[in-house]
Amino acid sequence: xxxxxxxxxxxxxxxxxxxxxxxxxxxxxxxxxxxxxxxxxxxxxxxxxxxxxxxxxxxxxxxxxxxxxxxxxxxxxxxxxxxxxxxxxxxxxxxxxxxxxxxxxxxxxxxxxxxxxxxxxxxxxxxxxxxxxxxxxxxxxxxxxxxxxxxxxxxxxxxxxxxxxxxxxxxxxxxxxxxxxxxxxxxxxxxxxxxxxxxxxxxxxxxxxxxxxxxxxxxxxxxxxxxxxxxxxxxxxxxxxxxxxxxxxxxxxxxxxxxxxxxxxxxxxxxxxxxxxxxxxxxxxxxxxxxxxxxxxxxxxxxxxxxxxxxxxxxxxxxxxxxxxxxxxxxxxxxxxxxxxxxxxxxxxxxx
Amino acid sequence: xxxxxxxxxxxxxxxxxxxxxxxxxxxxxxxxxxxxxxxxxxxxxxxxxxxxxxxxxxxxxxxxxxxxxxxxxxxxxxxxxxxxxxxxxxxxxxxxxxxxxxxxxxxxxxxxxxxxxxxxxxxxxxxxxxxxxxxxxxxxxxxxxxxxxxxxxxxxxxxxxxxxxxxxxxxxxxxxxxxxxxxxxxxxxxxxxxxxxxxxxxxxxxxxxxxxxxxxxxxxxxxxxxxxxxxxxxxxxxxxxxxxxxxxxxxxxxxxxxxxxxxxxxxxxxxxxxxxxxxxxxxxxxxxxxxxxxxxxxxxxxxxxxxxxxxxxxxxxxxxxxxxxxxxxxxxxxxxxxxxxxxxxxxxxxxxxxxxxxxxxxxxxxxxxx
Numbered sequence: 001x002x003x004x005x006x007x008x009x010x011x012x013x014x015x016x017x018x019x020x021x022x023x024x025x026x027x028x029x030x031x032x033x034x035x036x037x038x039x040x041x042x043x044x045x046x047x048x049x050x051x052x053x054x055x056x057x058x059x060x061x062x063x064x065x066x067x068x069x070x071x072x073x074x075x076x077x078x079x080x081x082x083x084x085x086x087x088x089x090x091x092x093x094x095x096x097x098x099x100x101x102x103x104x105x106x107x108x109x110x111x112x113x114x115x116x117x118x119x120x121x122x123x124x125x126x127x128x129x130x131x132x133x134x135x136x137x138x139x140x141x142x143x144x145x146x147x148x149x150x151x152x153x154x155x156x157x158x159x160x161x162x163x164x165x166x167x168x169x170x171x172x173x174x175x176x177x178x179x180x181x182x183x184x185x186x187x188x189x190x191x192x193x194x195x196x197x198x199x200x201x202x203x204x205x206x207x208x209x210x211x212x213x214x215x216x217x218x219x220x221x222x223x224x225x226x227x228x229x230x231x232x233x234x235x236x237x238x239x240x241x242x243x244x245x246x247x248x249x250x251x252x253x254x255x256x257x258x259x260x261x262x263x264x265x266x267x268x269x270x271x272x273x274x275x276x277x278x279x280x281x282x283x284x285x286x287x288x289x290x291x292x293x294x295x296x297x298x299x300x301x302x303x304x305x306x307x308x309x310x311x312x313x314x315x316x317x318x319x320x321x322x323x324x325x326x327x328x329x330x331x332x333x334x335x336x337x338x339x340x341x342x343x344x345x346x347x348x349x350x351x352x
Numbered sequence: 353x354x355x356x357x358x359x360x361x362x363x364x365x366x367x368x369x370x371x372x373x374x375x376x377x378x379x380x381x382x383x384x385x386x387x388x389x390x391x392x393x394x395x396x397x398x399x400x401x402x403x404x405x406x407x408x409x410x411x412x413x414x415x416x417x418x419x420x421x422x423x424x425x426x427x428x429x430x431x432x433x434x435x436x437x438x439x440x441x442x443x444x445x446x447x448x449x450x451x452x453x454x455x456x457x458x459x460x461x462x463x464x465x466x467x468x469x470x471x472x473x474x475x476x477x478x479x480x481x482x483x484x485x486x487x488x489x490x491x492x493x494x495x496x497x498x499x500x501x502x503x504x505x506x507x508x509x510x511x512x513x514x515x516x517x518x519x520x521x522x523x524x525x526x527x528x529x530x531x532x533x534x535x536x537x538x539x540x541x542x543x544x545x546x547x548x549x550x551x552x553x554x555x556x557x558x559x560x561x562x563x564x565x566x567x568x569x570x571x572x573x574x575x576x577x578x579x580x581x582x583x584x585x586x587x588x589x590x591x592x593x594x595x596x597x598x599x600x601x602x603x604x605x606x607x608x609x610x611x612x613x614x615x616x617x618x619x620x621x622x623x624x625x626x627x628x629x630x631x632x633x634x635x636x637x638x639x640x641x642x643x644x645x646x647x648x649x650x651x652x653x654x655x656x657x658x659x660x661x662x663x664x665x666x667x668x669x670x671x672x673x674x675x676x677x678x679x680x681x682x683x684x685x686x687x688x689x690x691x692x693x694x695x696x697x698x699x700x701x702x703x704x705x706x707x708x709x710x711x712x713x714x715x716x717x718x719x720x721x722x
Contacts, residue, residue: 095485102677103522114524131487168468316457
């Protein structure tokens with residue numbers, strides 16, 4: 001699975017180099033044009049096939065954008081204490097609850113580092129109930145003092161989670177499935193047969209710090225419609241009150257109708273759900289109102305772009321180790337491929 | 353023996369309190385070349401004996417009895433246990449003082465019908481009320497997810513199965529290492545290094561090296577093994593708090609400045625003095641660790657075994673105790689090993705007499721620092 005390589009590469013927002021290298025290698029042979037833009041986005045074009053027998057033939061002029069972001073959440077070095085511990089801040093949304101006890105790598109040389117807290121034995125009453133905030137945590141790389149720490153990890157050095165990709169049977173685990181799962185779906189789509197339209201693939205940067213890469217990618221591509229491919233929250237763990245689980249593992253690709261960043265284009269949602277129903281591909285509608293994706297930037301590009309988000313449900317995103325179902329992944333690739341092959345200009349006509 | 357590969361091997365192997373089999377097996381192999389006898393006691397502590405060299409031979413074959421010296425370091429580690437299964441997710445409880453603040457997002461191994469990889473998990477922050485996001489996740493909201501369908505989980509896992517932390521030991525800068533179970537595999541390593549050194553040295557006492565079981569659940573292995581060994585004197589080894597931000601100066605010791613020697617009611621003053629003298633003579637750096645009462649180590653149990661045992665404590669400073677990133681300086685482990693070996697080799701046959709209290713209290717004989 002290309003997901004293994006993508007997951008194990010590091011790419012905290014603004015520092016996507018390693019992931020970009022994996023992506024470029026993976027798609028080089030399967031795209032007609034590949035370029036890296038000024039932000040660091042990988043933009044690939046795969047021309048449509050001229051297949052006159054196909055019912056969708058002759059629609060090569062539709063410009064379809066598929067995007068997946070390469071970056072992941074992480075930390076950045078912002079200071080030191082005199083004993084050589086690194087002070088850090090979050091890059092993107094990091095849940096401070098999971099930082100104590102974490103293994104990290106710091107900087108381009110992947111210097112190992114750890115985050116620990118005051119031992120349980122020394123906690124005063126109630127002290128153990130509060131989650132230490134990131135401002136009060138330090139990264140320990142074993143440096144002997146401030147000077148050594150500064151030399152090894154200059155200000156602005158990134159730190160990232162380290163997790164080996166594992167196959168657990170019907171599921172796989174690893175880091176940064178948000179959004180290497182989307183990247184892997186996009187690679188699979190590029191690797192397959194040509195569609196009847198020009199496919200513009202964007203592997204974007206800096207999604208986690210505000211959908212930055214997708215904005216310029218969408219401007220450059222000028223698409224007629226766009227699909228953001230994601231790894232999204234699954235919240236199917238047992239809980240007191242069983243409210244909506246956002247998405248559930250094993251129930252198929254999650255289609256977004258609305259989240260905090262955009263309202264999905266209802267025609268594209270319809271295309272996806274009709275295709276799934278027709279072909280008996282399992283799917284789920286993501287609980288509305290939670291999270292945001294590159295579609296939030298893409299749909300506002302130029303004069304507006306009809307957009308939708310399709311995601312592989314992932315448990316524990318933004319943590320050192322996430323988990324997804326291989327069936328969900330394969331069904332996401334299949335749903336995308338089948339839906340795209342049914343996409344025509346008619347799909348995007350507004351019926352009054 | 354190289355200390356860092358030894359630490360890595362001992363850190364990464366499993367051995368939760370009461371289930372020490374993997375670490376015990378490994379120690380049987382590791383210690384075999386250095387000792388004359390080995391056995392396990394009823395609770396599973398591994399007791400290795402290296403005969404004294406003056407005279408030679410097993411203790412029962414010699415006419416004059418040699419002093420019996422016990423070295424103790426616990427080999428068990430903290431962990432988790434399956435307490436329930438719900439929708440295919442495992443509810444968990446702790447074995448020993450596992451720190452739930454450091455569990456979230458951690459990889460584990462569930463020892464079911466076969467070993468299954470798992471993840472410690474809870475609900476994502478995005479869906480929680482703001483207040484709840486600031487609270488440490490309580491045990492009843494922490495689960496282990498093995499990524500299998502509920503039917504398969506039911507077939508492979510039962511309540512009571514153990515869960516080990518999965519963590520590869522990594523090397524930080526300045527010969528620091530970080531990993532799981534370095535409390536107390538660091539000290540098991542120090543004893544191993546001491547045994548290796550002793551192989552080429554003369555020593556008057558019979559050395560009983562004990563890897564104790566079930567320390568983390570209440571010093572159980574030390575209680576039974578000290579009874580069994582019936583030592584004349586003992587040195588327990590454990591880890592102590594390493595210095596890092598957020599921890600009070602007097603509670604912790606810098607890494608790399610040497611092992612600590614405990615001082616306080618748990619320790620015999622003459623033994624403490626001797627350890628300091630040996631360290632000074634061999635130019636081994638050390639730090640003094642004042643412990644006003646319960647030391648919380650095997651020394652606490654050994655001191656009151658049978659009719660009482662003169663006991664000392666050597667400790668290795670370690671940061672983030674009971675978290676899966678326990679960090680220490682490898683040179684402190686080497687130093688503890690050297691100090692132990694030098695202490696043992698330097699013990700004269702008549703040393704036991706020096707442990708008599710009336711001598712300690714006599715003004716001119718008094719060597720105990722105040």
